[in-house]
Every structure is written in structure tokens, then in C-alpha cells.
Amino acid sequence: MTADASSGPVPPTSSTNPLAPSRALRDELRARREAFLAKIEGDVAVITAAPVHIRNNDVEHHFRQDSDFFYLTGYDEPDAVAVLSRVHDEHRYVLFVRTRDPERETWDGPRSGADGAKADFDADAAFPIGELGEKLPGYLENARRLHYALGRDPKMDARVLAARDFVRRRQRFGVMWPSTLVDLAETVHPMRLTKSAYEVEDMRAAARATTEGHLAAMEVARPGAYEHEVEAEILRAFRRHGSPRPAYESIVGSGPNATILHYRKNDRLMQDGELLLIDAGAEIAGYAGDVTRTFPINGRFSAPQRRVYEAVLRAQMLAIEAVRPGTTVEAIHQITLRALTESSIALGLIEGPLEKALEEERYKKVYMHRTSHWLGMDVHDVGSYFVFEKDEPSAKSRSARVLEPGMVLTIEPGLYVGARTELTAEAEIYRGIGVRIEDDVLVTASGFEVLTSSIPKDPDEVEAILARRMPRA
Numbered sequence: 001m002t003a004d005a006s007s008g009p010v011p012p013t014s015s016t017n018p019l020a021p022s023r024a025l026r027d028e029l030r031a032r033r034e035a036f037l038a039k040i041e042g043d044v045a046v047i048t049a050a051p052v053h054i055r056n057n058d059v060e061h062h063f064r065q066d067s068d069f070f071y072l073t074g075y076d077e078p079d080a081v082a083v084l085s086r087v088h089d090e091h092r093y094v095l096f097v098r099t100r101d102p103e104r105e106t107w108d109g110p111r112s113g114a115d116g117a118k119a120d121f122d123a124d125a126a127f128p129i130g131e132l133g134e135k136l137p138g139y140l141e142n143a144r145r146l147h148y149a150l151g152r153d154p155k156m157d158a159r160v161l162a163a164r165d166f167v168r169r170r171q172r173f174g175v176m177w178p179s180t181l182v183d184l185a186e187t188v189h190p191m192r193l194t195k196s197a198y199e200v201e202d203m204r205a206a207a208r209a210t211t212e213g214h215l216a217a218m219e220v221a222r223p224g225a226y227e228h229e230v231e232a233e234i235l236r237a238f239r240r241h242g243s244p245r246p247a248y249e250s251i252v253g254s255g256p257n258a259t260i261l262h263y264r265k266n267d268r269l270m271q272d273g274e275l276l277l278i279d280a281g282a283e284i285a286g287y288a289g290d291v292t293r294t295f296p297i298n299g300r301f302s303a304p305q306r307r308v309y310e311a312v313l314r315a316q317m318l319a320i321e322a323v324r325p326g327t328t329v330e331a332i333h334q335i336t337l338r339a340l341t342e343s344s345i346a347l348g349l350i351e352g353p354l355e356k357a358l359e360e361e362r363y364k365k366v367y368m369h370r371t372s373h374w375l376g377m378d379v380h381d382v383g384s385y386f387v388f389e390k391d392e393p394s395a396k397s398r399s400a401r402v403l404e405p406g407m408v409l410t411i412e413p414g415l416y417v418g419a420r421t422e423l424t425a426e427a428e429i430y431r432g433i434g435v436r437i438e439d440d441v442l443v444t445a446s447g448f449e450v451l452t453s454s455i456p457k458d459p460d461e462v463e464a465i466l467a468r469r470m471p472r473a
């Protein structure tokens with residue numbers, strides 16, 4: 001592909017660049033950039049790739065692209081900067097990227113380079129990242145405002161602010177400088193909160209791989225196996241179904257570990273009679289699945305386990321059925337709290353009566369987290385949960401954000417009777433039981449669609465599946 005490919009009609013995807021996105025993704029990315037540009041009239045935006053993080057000495061952490069950068073560019077390399085401009089006459093979209101380097105590519109794999117950035121990623125202009133200091137000021141000239149995510153990468157902050165300061169000093173030549181800095185979150189995050197049809201398909205793929213991981217976990221979990229054996233099977237299933245990495249560190253907690261909300265050691269030998277709580281999700285095309293299932297390791301719920309499980313499941317079903325356009329995450333949380341509090345009183349885990357228990361937040365003893373978070377490229381996805389009056393933003397003008405079709409959220413109630421939970425003597429039978437059930441829910445025009453509905457959660461169905469496990473040699 002020649003360097004001047006952008007001057008003609010849109011070039012076909014280069015057959016030689018293994019990193020080139022599909023035609024459909026290129027169209028989607030272009031639509032996202034156009035929507036973004038429509039929101040920044042008279043302005044310029046500088047969006048930076050994630051830096052490479054050192055793990056220890058010569059070892060790097062697994063590279064994961066910055067979600068905002070990936071959302072707008074589809075470019076999956078570090079050392080890259082995108083400029084989106086409503087000021088420049090021809091260059092609305094510019095990429096600064098790592099140069100092609102046969103020596104480095106022998107070690108680390110292919111790069112797109114500046115030519116590939118134009119030919120395969122549709123940049124109007126592309127330059128080696130080494131030219132950023134020299135060329136960036138030109139793109140900031142005569143912009144009203146600069147949209148930039150300050151504070152994510154201090155090294156990049158210094159370079160971008162230096163370029164902006166350079167433009168400020170050119171005011172005496174009649175150049176306007178972007179004196180106002182606007183956080184990139186202000187424009188990009190509301191866009192990311194509502195998923196396009198293309199994004200929903202990516203999220204379905206993440207949900208499918210996540211489903212396979214949880215089904216594999218049910219197949220291998222048994223008394224006498226280690227939690228990490230289950231974790232390994234989950235990761236294997238994720239990879240086999242197209243996921244390059246999990247969306248977050250998997251939680252595989254057996255017995256008392258099920259009551260530790262962020263348990264991640266996954267190194268315990270699983271015992272007969274215990275529950276196993278698995279919170280694991282695959283990432284596909286940059287989108288996260290996030291699912292929790294809890295099941296009996298030996299295949300049968302004990303009576304107390306089943307009572308707690310059914311209480312959580314009832315709350316989860318009520319919460320899911322409440323998802324529709326027009327409601328709020330807060331309203332769904334309140335429905336969940338009421339259901340869990342009712343059940344917790346009935347089980348003797350907390351004291352009633354219901355209204356008093358809700359008012360005094362007694363449920364916090366056994367349910368200490370929120371019911372939902374947004375889900376998307378980030379597992380705790382961006383987008384505010386509250387909105388403020390446009391003309392007069394203040395804490396008083398705050399209201400809970402109303403759900404709209406295309407938003408995706410988790411519904412994940414739980415009950416946790418930990419080692420330190422205060423219990424009556426009668427409720428001691430629940431000691432050490434932790435249950436969470438979590439699904440990924442898309443808001444649709446008519447209500448909701450559970451993206452992860454193929455992962456069994458009905459207790460009878462769960463027991464039936466566990467009863468069919470292959471005996472292990």
C-alpha cells in the first residue's frame with residue numbers, strides 16, 4: 001500500500017497487514033469518529049494509547065489497549081496517539097504510531113507503521129510517534145478547546161501540555177490556543193455507555209465465550225480438586241472460544257472463600273459439601289463478559305445452601321425483570337435490597353421487621369455491595385450513574401440516569417455469611433455460605449435481554465448438569 005493512499009478513494013484493506021481490521025469494523029470505527037467529531041465543534045482531541053507497564057525487571061505486563069483509544073481507532077499497539085480535529089482543513093483524523101522495524105518485529109511481532117495507519121485504519125495522515133513533539137503543536141493551533149484525558153499517563157501528559165504551551169506562546173503571531181482543557185471522558189464516555197448494534201454483537205461474543213468458561217468449570221469442579229484447576233479450565237475455554245484474555249482476574253472461591261468478595265488466590269483444595277463461587281468473564285474484541293455462578297462442589301445443595309441460593313436467585317430474577325427503558329440502576333438496586341432483606345429476615349440472618357431493617361440498612365451484614373454496574377469495554381464500564389442539569393449543574397440538580405436501549409449492565413445480588421458475621425445460634429447453619437448470581441443484561445426497546453442466559457442457574461437444572469459430569473480417572 002502506497003503512502004499517498006488516503007488522497008484517493010478509501011483504499012481496500014491491505015492484504016499484507018495482519019493487524020488490519022475488517023471492512024465492517026472500519027466502517028463502525030469511522031462512524032464512531034464522525035459521531036465524536038460532531039460533538040467537538042471548533043475543538044481538537046488528543047487520545048493516547050495505553051503505555052506498556054513493566055511487571056518486574058525486563059518483563060512487561062500483558063499489553064491491553066486503552067479503552068477510549070481502542071473505541072475510536074481500533075488500533076491495538078502501544079506508543080500511539082490519535083488526533084481528531086474540527087480545525088484542520090484536511091486532517092480530521094491523524095495517527096502517530098510506532099514505525100515499522102524488521103529487527104523489533106522479529107522479536108515482538110508485526111506493526112502497522114504509518115503507512116498501515118493510513119491504508120488500514122483510515123487515518124487522513126499518519127506519522128512516526130517520534131515526530132509527535134514537532135507536529136502536535138500545529139494540530140492544536142486555532143482550536144477552541146483541547147479534549148484530553150489528563151492524568152492517565154504522566155509521561156504523555158508532559159508531551160501534550162508542552163505542545164499546548166508552545167501554541168500559547170505563539171499567540172503573539174495571531175494564533176489562537178486551546179486555553180480550555182476538557183476531559184475526554186465528557187464526550188467519549190456517554191458514547192460508550194450506549195452500545196451500537198456492532199458493539200452488541202461483540203458483547204454477545206464475549207457472553208458466549210464466558211458461557212463456555214462457566215460450563216467448563218461445572219464439568220471439572222469436584223471434591224479433592226483445587227480451585228486453580230477450575231480456573232485453568234475456565235481460561236482454556238475462554239481462549240478456545242476466541243478470547244485473548246479474561247476481562248478481569250477470575251474469582252474461584254470454595255467454601256469460606258465464597259464469602260470473600262475479591263478472593264483471587266484460587267489455591268484451595270475443594271471439599272465435599274461446600275459451595276463454589278465463580279466470578280469470571282471473557283474479553284472479546286475489547287468487550288467484557290462478567291458472570292458469577294455458585295454451585296455445590298459435590299453436585300447437591302445442602303438444605304441451608306439451597307435456601308440461601310434460592311433467596312439470591314429470587315432477588316436476581318426480580319431485579320432482571322425490572323430492567324427496561326425509563327427505570328434506573330438505583331430503582332433496580334432498591335428492588336434487590338427489598339427482596340434480599342425479606343429473605344434474610346425469613347432465614348434468621350438479620351432481624352425484622354422489613355421496613356425497619358431496610359431503613360437501618362441491616363442487610364449490609366450479609367449484602368455489602370451494589371447490584372449493578374455498567375458493562376462494556378471496561379468490566380466496570382464508563383458512563384455516569386447520575387446526570388446533572390445542563391444549565392445549572394449542582395448536587396441538587398442531580399438525578400439518577402434513566403436506562404435506554406443499548407445500555408448493558410450486570411445484575412449481581414449475593415448473600416455472604418462470613419467468618420465474622422454476627423449470627424444467632426439458630427442461624428449458625430448458614431455460617432461460611434456465600435452465594436452470588438450475576439448476569440449481563442442488555443436494555444432493549446421493550447425491556448431486557450439476558451446476554452448470559454445459557455449459563456444454568458435454576459438449582460434443579462444445576463444439580464442435573466452436575467449429576468451428568470464425566471467421572472474423572
Ligand SMILES: [Mn+2]
Pocket residue numbers: 290373410412438
Ligand atoms: Mn460484576
